Amino acid sequence: MAADTQVLKRPVYFGSFVVTSQVFYSTAHSFALVNLKPLLPGHVLVCPNRVVPRLRDLSKDEATDLFLTVQKVGKVVERIYKADSLNIAMQDGIAAGQSVPHVHAHIIPRHFQDLPQEDQIYAMLESEDGNLGRNYLEAQHPAVVQNGARPKFPTVHPDSERKPRSEETMAEEAKWLAGCMEEEQGQEDGGKGGLWS
Amino acid sequence: MAADTQVLKRPVYFGSFVVTSQVFYSTAHSFALVNLKPLLPGHVLVCPNRVVPRLRDLSKDEATDLFLTVQKVGKVVERIYKADSLNIAMQDGIAAGQSVPHVHAHIIPRHFQDLPQEDQIYAMLESEDGNLGRNYLEAQHPAVVQNGARPKFPTVHPDSERKPRSEETMAEEAKWLAGCMEEEQGQEDGGKGGLWS
Numbered sequence: 230m231a232a233d234t235q236v237l238k239r240p241v242y243f244g245s246f247v248v249t250s251q252v253f254y255s256t257a258h259s260f261a262l263v264n265l266k267p268l269l270p271g272h273v274l275v276c277p278n279r280v281v282p283r284l285r286d287l288s289k290d291e292a293t294d295l296f297l298t299v300q301k302v303g304k305v306v307e308r309i310y311k312a313d314s315l316n317i318a319m320q321d322g323i324a325a326g327q328s329v330p331h332v333h334a335h336i337i338p339r340h341f342q343d344l345p346q347e348d349q350i351y352a353m354l355e356s357e358d359g360n361l362g363r364n365y366l367e368a369q370h371p372a373v374v375q376n377g378a379r380p381k382f383p384t385v386h387p388d389s390e391r392k393p394r395s396e397e398t399m400a401e402e403a404k405w406l407a408g409c410m411e412e413e414q415g416q417e418d419g420g421k422g423g424l425w426s
Numbered sequence: 427m428a429a430d431t432q433v434l435k436r437p438v439y440f441g442s443f444v445v446t447s448q449v450f451y452s453t454a455h456s457f458a459l460v461n462l463k464p465l466l467p468g469h470v471l472v473c474p475n476r477v478v479p480r481l482r483d484l485s486k487d488e489a490t491d492l493f494l495t496v497q498k499v500g501k502v503v504e505r506i507y508k509a510d511s512l513n514i515a516m517q518d519g520i521a522a523g524q525s526v527p528h529v530h531a532h533i534i535p536r537h538f539q540d541l542p543q544e545d546q547i548y549a550m551l552e553s554e555d556g557n558l559g560r561n562y563l564e565a566q567h568p569a570v571v572q573n574g575a576r577p578k579f580p581t582v583h584p585d586s587e588r589k590p591r592s593e594e595t596m597a598e599e600a601k602w603l604a605g606c607m608e609e610e611q612g613q614e615d616g617g618k619g620g621l622w623s
Contacts, residue, residue, distance in 0.1 A: 284496075284497055284500060284512070284514070285497065285500065285501045285504075287497070289494060292493060292494060292497050293490045293493070293494060295493075296489060296490070296492075296493030296494075296496075297486060297489060297490060297493075299481075299493075300481055300482065300484070300489050303481060303482070303518065304482045307482075312521070313519060313520070313521035314517070314518055314519025314520060314521035314522035314524065315481070315516075315518040315519060315522055316515075316516075316517060316518070316522045316523070317481070317515070317516040317518055318513075318514070318515045318516075319512075319513075319514040319515075320511070320513060321500065321511055321512040321513070321514055322510060322511025322512060322536070323510070323511060323538075324509070324510035324511035324536040324537060324538045324540070325511035325512055325513045325534075325536045325547075326513070327511065337522075339519070339521040339522045340521060341520075341521045343521070350522075351547075351548025351549060351551060352548060352549060354548060
Protein backbone atom coordinates (compact mmCIF):
# COMPACT_ATOMS: atom_id res chain seq x y z
CA MET A 230 0.00 0.00 0.00
CA ALA A 231 1.49 3.37 -0.94
CA ALA A 232 2.67 5.55 1.89
CA ASP A 233 0.65 8.56 0.75
CA THR A 234 -2.77 6.91 0.66
CA GLN A 235 -3.25 6.55 4.38
CA VAL A 236 -2.99 8.62 7.50
CA LEU A 237 -1.60 7.49 10.84
CA LYS A 238 -4.64 6.90 12.99
CA ARG A 239 -3.12 7.96 16.28
CA PRO A 240 -1.16 11.01 17.39
CA VAL A 241 2.45 9.92 17.88
CA TYR A 242 4.31 11.37 20.85
CA PHE A 243 8.04 11.89 21.22
CA GLY A 244 8.18 12.70 24.91
CA SER A 245 5.49 15.36 25.30
CA PHE A 246 5.78 16.52 21.67
CA VAL A 247 3.42 15.50 18.89
CA VAL A 248 5.47 14.26 15.94
CA THR A 249 2.84 12.39 13.91
CA SER A 250 3.67 14.02 10.56
CA GLN A 251 7.39 13.27 11.01
CA VAL A 252 6.92 9.53 11.43
CA PHE A 253 7.97 7.42 8.45
CA TYR A 254 7.96 3.89 9.85
CA SER A 255 5.99 2.10 12.50
CA THR A 256 6.06 -1.42 13.94
CA ALA A 257 4.22 -3.18 16.75
CA HIS A 258 6.24 -1.40 19.45
CA SER A 259 8.36 1.27 17.74
CA PHE A 260 8.39 4.14 15.29
CA ALA A 261 10.97 6.10 13.32
CA LEU A 262 10.83 9.84 12.69
CA VAL A 263 12.72 12.48 10.75
CA ASN A 264 14.50 15.19 12.67
CA LEU A 265 13.66 18.84 13.30
CA LYS A 266 17.32 19.79 12.88
CA PRO A 267 19.22 16.88 11.38
CA LEU A 268 22.91 17.05 12.22
CA LEU A 269 23.66 15.54 8.84
CA PRO A 270 21.32 14.56 5.99
CA GLY A 271 19.36 11.43 6.86
CA HIS A 272 19.74 11.83 10.65
CA VAL A 273 16.64 10.08 12.03
CA LEU A 274 15.43 8.76 15.37
CA VAL A 275 13.89 5.45 16.44
CA CYS A 276 11.69 5.33 19.56
CA PRO A 277 9.52 2.83 21.39
CA ASN A 278 5.80 3.64 21.28
CA ARG A 279 5.71 3.70 25.04
CA VAL A 280 6.99 6.99 26.46
CA VAL A 281 9.54 5.76 28.99
CA PRO A 282 12.93 7.35 29.66
CA ARG A 283 15.29 4.40 29.98
CA LEU A 284 16.27 1.39 27.91
CA ARG A 285 15.90 -0.76 31.01
CA ASP A 286 12.20 0.26 31.14
CA LEU A 287 11.50 -1.67 27.92
CA SER A 288 10.23 -5.24 27.90
CA LYS A 289 12.16 -7.85 25.95
CA ASP A 290 9.64 -7.58 23.10
CA GLU A 291 9.86 -3.79 23.03
CA ALA A 292 13.67 -3.75 23.15
CA THR A 293 13.90 -6.39 20.41
CA ASP A 294 11.47 -4.51 18.22
CA LEU A 295 13.30 -1.21 18.82
CA PHE A 296 16.71 -2.53 17.85
CA LEU A 297 15.54 -4.53 14.85
CA THR A 298 13.92 -1.28 13.72
CA VAL A 299 17.24 0.52 14.22
CA GLN A 300 18.95 -2.14 12.10
CA LYS A 301 16.35 -1.93 9.34
CA VAL A 302 16.03 1.86 9.26
CA GLY A 303 19.83 2.19 9.35
CA LYS A 304 20.16 -0.08 6.34
CA VAL A 305 17.63 1.96 4.37
CA VAL A 306 18.90 5.46 5.24
CA GLU A 307 22.48 4.40 4.51
CA ARG A 308 21.42 3.15 1.08
CA ILE A 309 19.19 6.04 0.06
CA TYR A 310 21.54 8.74 1.34
CA LYS A 311 24.39 6.88 -0.42
CA ALA A 312 26.35 6.84 2.85
CA ASP A 313 29.40 4.78 3.84
CA SER A 314 28.68 4.14 7.52
CA LEU A 315 26.30 4.90 10.38
CA ASN A 316 26.66 6.42 13.81
CA ILE A 317 24.14 4.90 16.18
CA ALA A 318 23.91 6.54 19.60
CA MET A 319 21.63 6.40 22.58
CA GLN A 320 21.85 8.85 25.46
CA ASP A 321 20.19 6.64 28.02
CA GLY A 322 19.41 9.01 30.88
CA ILE A 323 20.01 12.65 31.76
CA ALA A 324 23.62 12.19 32.95
CA ALA A 325 24.37 10.77 29.48
CA GLY A 326 22.99 13.87 27.73
CA GLN A 327 19.38 12.78 27.12
CA SER A 328 17.21 15.86 26.59
CA VAL A 329 13.82 14.28 25.85
CA PRO A 330 12.83 11.68 28.48
CA HIS A 331 11.72 9.11 25.91
CA VAL A 332 14.09 6.33 24.81
CA HIS A 333 15.49 7.16 21.36
CA ALA A 334 18.31 5.96 19.16
CA HIS A 335 20.00 8.43 16.83
CA ILE A 336 20.88 7.02 13.41
CA ILE A 337 23.24 9.27 11.45
CA PRO A 338 24.43 8.31 7.96
CA ARG A 339 28.12 9.12 7.50
CA HIS A 340 30.22 9.76 4.43
CA PHE A 341 34.01 9.76 4.35
CA GLN A 342 35.20 13.29 5.07
CA ASP A 343 31.69 14.65 5.58
CA LEU A 344 32.94 16.63 8.57
CA PRO A 345 36.22 18.50 9.12
CA GLN A 346 36.93 16.09 11.97
CA GLU A 347 35.51 12.58 12.06
CA ASP A 348 34.51 12.93 15.69
CA GLN A 349 32.70 16.20 15.26
CA ILE A 350 29.38 14.35 14.99
CA TYR A 351 29.59 13.54 18.69
CA ALA A 352 30.07 17.14 19.76
CA MET A 353 27.18 18.03 17.45
CA LEU A 354 24.97 15.49 19.18
CA GLU A 355 25.50 17.46 22.37
CA SER A 356 25.37 20.93 20.86
CA GLU A 357 22.42 23.24 20.63
CA ASP A 358 21.51 21.68 17.28
CA GLY A 359 21.57 18.24 18.81
CA ASN A 360 19.49 19.28 21.81
CA LEU A 361 16.23 17.63 20.86
CA GLY A 362 14.38 18.89 23.89
CA ARG A 363 15.22 22.47 23.12
CA ASN A 364 14.56 22.02 19.40
CA TYR A 365 11.09 20.65 19.98
CA LEU A 366 10.30 23.25 22.60
CA GLU A 367 11.40 25.94 20.16
CA ALA A 368 9.16 24.50 17.46
CA GLN A 369 6.10 23.70 19.53
CA HIS A 370 6.32 26.04 22.52
CA PRO A 371 8.52 28.98 21.45
CA ALA A 372 7.56 31.18 24.41
CA VAL A 373 9.14 28.71 26.82
CA VAL A 374 12.43 28.79 24.94
CA GLN A 375 12.53 32.57 24.67
CA ASN A 376 12.20 32.80 28.43
CA GLY A 377 14.51 29.90 29.13
CA ALA A 378 18.22 29.74 29.81
CA ARG A 379 20.67 29.54 26.92
CA PRO A 380 21.97 26.09 26.22
CA LYS A 381 25.22 25.17 27.87
CA PHE A 382 27.26 24.25 24.83
CA PRO A 383 28.00 26.34 21.79
CA THR A 384 26.88 25.18 18.40
CA VAL A 385 29.68 23.40 16.57
CA HIS A 386 28.11 23.39 13.14
CA PRO A 387 28.15 27.03 12.07
CA ASP A 388 26.61 26.30 8.67
CA SER A 389 23.53 24.69 10.12
CA GLU A 390 20.11 26.19 9.67
CA ARG A 391 19.21 27.96 12.92
CA LYS A 392 15.47 27.53 12.63
CA PRO A 393 13.85 24.13 13.03
CA ARG A 394 12.65 22.74 9.70
CA SER A 395 9.05 23.35 8.71
CA GLU A 396 6.28 20.80 9.19
CA GLU A 397 5.96 20.64 5.39
CA THR A 398 9.64 19.91 4.80
CA MET A 399 9.64 17.21 7.43
CA ALA A 400 6.37 15.66 6.25
CA GLU A 401 7.73 15.53 2.71
CA GLU A 402 10.90 13.78 3.80
CA ALA A 403 8.88 11.42 6.00
CA LYS A 404 6.68 10.50 3.03
CA TRP A 405 9.71 9.78 0.86
CA LEU A 406 11.33 7.67 3.59
CA ALA A 407 8.06 5.82 4.21
CA GLY A 408 8.05 4.75 0.57
CA CYS A 409 11.66 3.58 0.82
CA MET A 410 10.90 1.59 3.98
CA GLU A 411 7.93 -0.07 2.31
CA GLU A 412 10.08 -1.09 -0.65
CA GLU A 413 12.65 -2.57 1.74
CA GLN A 414 9.94 -4.30 3.73
CA GLY A 415 8.43 -5.74 0.58
CA GLN A 416 11.79 -7.13 -0.49
CA GLU A 417 12.53 -8.59 2.91
CA ASP A 418 9.41 -10.32 4.07
CA GLY A 419 6.65 -9.88 1.56
CA GLY A 420 5.20 -6.71 3.00
CA LYS A 421 4.63 -7.35 6.69
CA GLY A 422 4.94 -4.23 8.86
CA GLY A 423 5.34 -0.75 7.43
CA LEU A 424 4.07 2.64 8.38
CA TRP A 425 0.57 1.59 9.32
CA SER A 426 1.08 -1.95 10.57
CA MET B 427 27.28 -22.09 38.63
CA ALA B 428 29.99 -19.76 39.91
CA ALA B 429 31.86 -17.77 37.32
CA ASP B 430 35.25 -18.85 38.57
CA THR B 431 34.69 -22.60 38.41
CA GLN B 432 34.73 -22.89 34.63
CA VAL B 433 36.83 -21.81 31.73
CA LEU B 434 35.60 -20.54 28.38
CA LYS B 435 36.08 -23.43 26.00
CA ARG B 436 36.88 -21.40 22.91
CA PRO B 437 39.21 -18.52 22.17
CA VAL B 438 37.09 -15.39 21.77
CA TYR B 439 38.04 -12.96 19.04
CA PHE B 440 37.39 -9.22 18.90
CA GLY B 441 38.32 -8.57 15.28
CA SER B 442 41.70 -10.27 14.96
CA PHE B 443 42.52 -9.91 18.66
CA VAL B 444 42.15 -12.68 21.23
CA VAL B 445 40.17 -11.34 24.20
CA THR B 446 39.11 -14.56 25.93
CA SER B 447 40.22 -13.51 29.42
CA GLN B 448 38.36 -10.20 29.13
CA VAL B 449 34.98 -11.76 28.40
CA PHE B 450 32.49 -11.63 31.27
CA TYR B 451 29.23 -12.64 29.62
CA SER B 452 28.27 -14.84 26.73
CA THR B 453 25.00 -15.76 25.06
CA ALA B 454 24.06 -17.85 22.02
CA HIS B 455 25.28 -15.19 19.57
CA SER B 456 27.02 -12.47 21.57
CA PHE B 457 29.62 -11.74 24.23
CA ALA B 458 30.57 -8.83 26.48
CA LEU B 459 34.12 -7.86 27.38
CA VAL B 460 35.94 -5.40 29.60
CA ASN B 461 38.05 -2.73 27.98
CA LEU B 462 41.80 -2.35 27.59
CA LYS B 463 41.52 1.39 28.27
CA PRO B 464 38.09 2.18 29.66
CA LEU B 465 37.14 5.80 29.01
CA LEU B 466 35.30 5.80 32.32
CA PRO B 467 34.95 3.06 34.96
CA GLY B 468 32.65 0.29 33.74
CA HIS B 469 33.12 1.06 30.03
CA VAL B 470 32.51 -2.31 28.37
CA LEU B 471 31.81 -3.63 24.86
CA VAL B 472 29.21 -6.02 23.48
CA CYS B 473 29.95 -7.92 20.24
CA PRO B 474 28.34 -10.62 18.13
CA ASN B 475 30.28 -13.90 18.10
CA ARG B 476 30.57 -13.69 14.36
CA VAL B 477 33.37 -11.35 13.25
CA VAL B 478 31.53 -9.14 10.76
CA PRO B 479 32.02 -5.38 10.40
CA ARG B 480 28.50 -4.04 9.99
CA LEU B 481 25.22 -4.19 11.89
CA ARG B 482 23.47 -4.99 8.63
CA ASP B 483 25.59 -8.16 8.36
CA LEU B 484 23.82 -9.66 11.40
CA SER B 485 20.82 -11.97 11.08
CA LYS B 486 17.65 -11.09 12.94
CA ASP B 487 18.54 -13.60 15.65
CA GLU B 488 22.06 -12.24 16.01
CA ALA B 489 20.91 -8.60 16.11
CA THR B 490 18.19 -9.39 18.64
CA ASP B 491 20.61 -11.27 20.83
CA LEU B 492 23.20 -8.48 20.58
CA PHE B 493 20.83 -5.74 21.64
CA LEU B 494 19.13 -7.69 24.42
CA THR B 495 22.66 -8.30 25.69
CA VAL B 496 23.36 -4.55 25.50
CA GLN B 497 20.18 -3.91 27.50
CA LYS B 498 21.05 -6.51 30.14
CA VAL B 499 24.75 -5.66 30.47
CA GLY B 500 23.86 -1.95 30.60
CA LYS B 501 21.44 -2.55 33.46
CA VAL B 502 24.06 -4.45 35.43
CA VAL B 503 27.03 -2.11 34.90
CA GLU B 504 24.87 0.91 35.73
CA ARG B 505 23.84 -0.72 38.99
CA ILE B 506 27.20 -2.04 40.11
CA TYR B 507 29.10 1.12 39.16
CA LYS B 508 26.35 3.14 40.93
CA ALA B 509 25.89 5.20 37.78
CA ASP B 510 23.03 7.53 36.80
CA SER B 511 22.85 6.92 33.05
CA LEU B 512 24.46 5.11 30.13
CA ASN B 513 25.98 6.19 26.86
CA ILE B 514 25.45 3.49 24.24
CA ALA B 515 27.26 4.02 20.96
CA MET B 516 28.01 2.04 17.85
CA GLN B 517 30.42 3.22 15.17
CA ASP B 518 28.98 1.16 12.37
CA GLY B 519 31.62 1.37 9.64
CA ILE B 520 34.94 3.13 9.06
CA ALA B 521 33.43 6.48 8.07
CA ALA B 522 31.66 6.50 11.45
CA GLY B 523 34.93 6.04 13.35
CA GLN B 524 34.99 2.24 13.67
CA SER B 525 38.58 1.09 14.33
CA VAL B 526 38.10 -2.68 14.76
CA PRO B 527 36.08 -4.22 11.90
CA HIS B 528 33.87 -6.27 14.21
CA VAL B 529 30.44 -4.96 15.22
CA HIS B 530 30.60 -3.64 18.79
CA ALA B 531 28.46 -1.48 21.04
CA HIS B 532 30.14 0.70 23.64
CA ILE B 533 28.34 0.86 26.99
CA ILE B 534 29.63 3.64 29.23
CA PRO B 535 28.15 4.21 32.70
CA ARG B 536 27.74 7.93 33.42
CA HIS B 537 27.53 9.90 36.63
CA PHE B 538 26.32 13.47 36.92
CA GLN B 539 29.33 15.77 36.52
CA ASP B 540 31.73 12.90 35.94
CA LEU B 541 33.39 14.91 33.16
CA PRO B 542 34.16 18.64 32.93
CA GLN B 543 31.81 18.78 29.95
CA GLU B 544 28.93 16.37 29.52
CA ASP B 545 29.76 15.78 25.87
CA GLN B 546 33.40 15.03 26.46
CA ILE B 547 32.69 11.31 26.40
CA TYR B 548 32.06 11.51 22.67
CA ALA B 549 35.36 13.17 21.90
CA MET B 550 37.00 10.55 24.11
CA LEU B 551 35.40 7.78 22.08
CA GLU B 552 37.28 9.13 19.06
CA SER B 553 40.51 9.98 20.83
CA GLU B 554 43.64 7.89 21.04
CA ASP B 555 42.30 6.29 24.23
CA GLY B 556 39.08 5.39 22.47
CA ASN B 557 40.86 3.96 19.44
CA LEU B 558 40.25 0.29 20.10
CA GLY B 559 42.18 -0.86 17.07
CA ARG B 560 45.28 1.01 18.15
CA ASN B 561 44.86 -0.03 21.78
CA TYR B 562 44.68 -3.72 20.93
CA LEU B 563 47.55 -3.46 18.46
CA GLU B 564 49.61 -1.76 21.15
CA ALA B 565 48.82 -4.53 23.62
CA GLN B 566 49.14 -7.54 21.34
CA HIS B 567 51.44 -6.37 18.52
CA PRO B 568 53.47 -3.43 19.90
CA ALA B 569 56.01 -3.45 17.05
CA VAL B 570 53.28 -2.55 14.57
CA VAL B 571 52.22 0.47 16.60
CA GLN B 572 55.77 1.71 17.14
CA ASN B 573 56.27 1.77 13.40
CA GLY B 574 52.82 3.09 12.63
CA ALA B 575 51.53 6.60 12.12
CA ARG B 576 50.43 8.68 15.08
CA PRO B 577 46.70 8.76 15.59
CA LYS B 578 44.85 11.67 14.07
CA PHE B 579 43.19 13.07 17.15
CA PRO B 580 44.75 14.25 20.36
CA THR B 581 43.91 12.60 23.62
CA VAL B 582 41.23 14.52 25.46
CA HIS B 583 41.58 12.78 28.80
CA PRO B 584 45.00 13.87 30.07
CA ASP B 585 44.64 11.98 33.36
CA SER B 586 44.07 8.66 31.69
CA GLU B 587 46.51 5.82 32.06
CA ARG B 588 48.65 5.75 28.93
CA LYS B 589 49.40 2.05 29.02
CA PRO B 590 46.73 -0.53 28.28
CA ARG B 591 45.62 -2.36 31.41
CA SER B 592 47.28 -5.65 32.25
CA GLU B 593 45.75 -9.03 31.44
CA GLU B 594 45.49 -9.68 35.17
CA THR B 595 43.61 -6.46 35.92
CA MET B 596 41.18 -7.11 33.11
CA ALA B 597 40.69 -10.77 33.98
CA GLU B 598 39.95 -9.79 37.58
CA GLU B 599 37.35 -7.24 36.52
CA ALA B 600 35.86 -9.72 34.05
CA LYS B 601 35.52 -12.31 36.81
CA TRP B 602 33.77 -9.82 39.08
CA LEU B 603 31.41 -8.73 36.29
CA ALA B 604 30.71 -12.35 35.36
CA GLY B 605 29.52 -12.97 38.89
CA CYS B 606 27.28 -9.88 38.77
CA MET B 607 25.80 -10.97 35.43
CA GLU B 608 25.07 -14.44 36.81
CA GLU B 609 23.26 -12.93 39.78
CA GLU B 610 21.20 -10.76 37.43
CA GLN B 611 20.50 -13.73 35.17
CA GLY B 612 19.42 -15.84 38.11
CA GLN B 613 16.98 -13.15 39.25
CA GLU B 614 15.58 -12.64 35.79
CA ASP B 615 14.96 -16.04 34.32
CA GLY B 616 16.13 -18.72 36.65
CA GLY B 617 19.65 -19.01 35.36
CA LYS B 618 19.47 -19.44 31.60
CA GLY B 619 22.44 -18.02 29.71
CA GLY B 620 25.53 -16.73 31.46
CA LEU B 621 29.20 -16.82 30.71
CA TRP B 622 29.34 -20.40 29.53
CA SER B 623 25.92 -20.94 28.04
